[in-house]
Amino acid sequence: SGPSAGYDEISVVRYDRDSTDLILTGSADYGDFVYTVKWNCDDETIAVGGYSPSDGSGLKLFNFRRTTLEEAVNARIEFGQEVKTSAWSKDGDLFAVAGLDADSNKELHIYEFDGSNLNFSYSIENAFDEIYSLDWSYTGSYLAVGANQSANKELIVYQYEDDILQLKDSIDLPGKIITTEWKPDETILAIGGPNIIGTDDVGI
Numbered sequence: 001s002g003p004s005a006g007y008d009e010i011s012v013v014r015y016d017r018d019s020t021d022l023i024l025t026g027s028a029d030y031g032d033f034v035y036t037v038k039w040n041c042d043d044e045t046i047a048v049g050g051y052s053p054s055d056g057s058g059l060k061l062f063n064f065r066r067t068t069l070e071e072a073v074n075a076r077i078e079f080g081q082e083v084k085t086s087a088w089s090k091d092g093d094l095f096a097v098a099g100l101d102a103d104s105n106k107e108l109h110i111y112e113f114d115g116s117n118l119n120f121s122y123s124i125e126n127a128f129d130e131i132y133s134l135d136w137s138y139t140g141s142y143l144a145v146g147a148n149q150s151a152n153k154e155l156i157v158y159q160y161e162d163d164i165l166q167l168k169d170s171i172d173l174p175g176k177i178i179t180t181e182w183k184p185d186e187t188i189l190a191i192g193g194p195n196i197i198g199t200d201d202v203g204i
Helices: none
Strands: 010-018 021-028 032-038 045-053 059-065 067-070 083-087 094-098 107-115 119-123 130-136 141-150 152-161 164-173 179-182 188-197 199-202
Touching: 010 045, 021 067, 032 083, 032 152, 045 094, 059 164, 094 130, 107 130, 119 130, 119 164, 130 199, 141 164, 141 188, 164 188
Parallel strands: none
Antiparallel strands: 010 021, 032 045, 045 059, 045 083, 059 067, 083 094, 094 107, 107 119, 130 141, 141 152, 152 164, 179 188, 188 199
16 A cells, blocks of 8 residues: 555455455554555464555554554664564464665564563664565475565575574576465465466466
8 A cells, every 4th residue: 555645555455255345344544655565373363564654664563453453652673764564374373574774785584472462582784685475385394485685586495493594405597586486285285476487377
């Protein structure tokens, strides 16, 4: 979403099965542009990142309870210029976020979630030209990253262990990897983007 005077940038809508309508349930302010919105598996916590937030905190947590959407003000995190993409681990304990720091360097951060706040754990800095997509495996130990790295379009897999990310493997592809998604058994990744495998748009 983008800036509009008098409008909130974060909204939660409910699907009414009887009427087949989408009903606005709650909304809240973020700032100018929202790039990523991710639910935690606790069904209450929403992580939101973007550009030009209203208070300078690029990464925010919102709590949604029944019909009320409220920001967890004490959980704000300043993340440089913008948050481009993010991903919760499937158990909701880890959160990966990528974007630009205050000096326009591309960074990947890992946070641990204690149920209320995101606590910084690890980061990779100045290793990417761009980061497009993130996805945690179903055990939470592997993180797939679609990125440009030294002018190569790469799919990169890290393992998060002992509070650090360890490179496990990577592959160069012709096009940008805009989206990544682990299969539940953790052995296969689906990826999507323009011309990533010859003229195809989806690869496995």
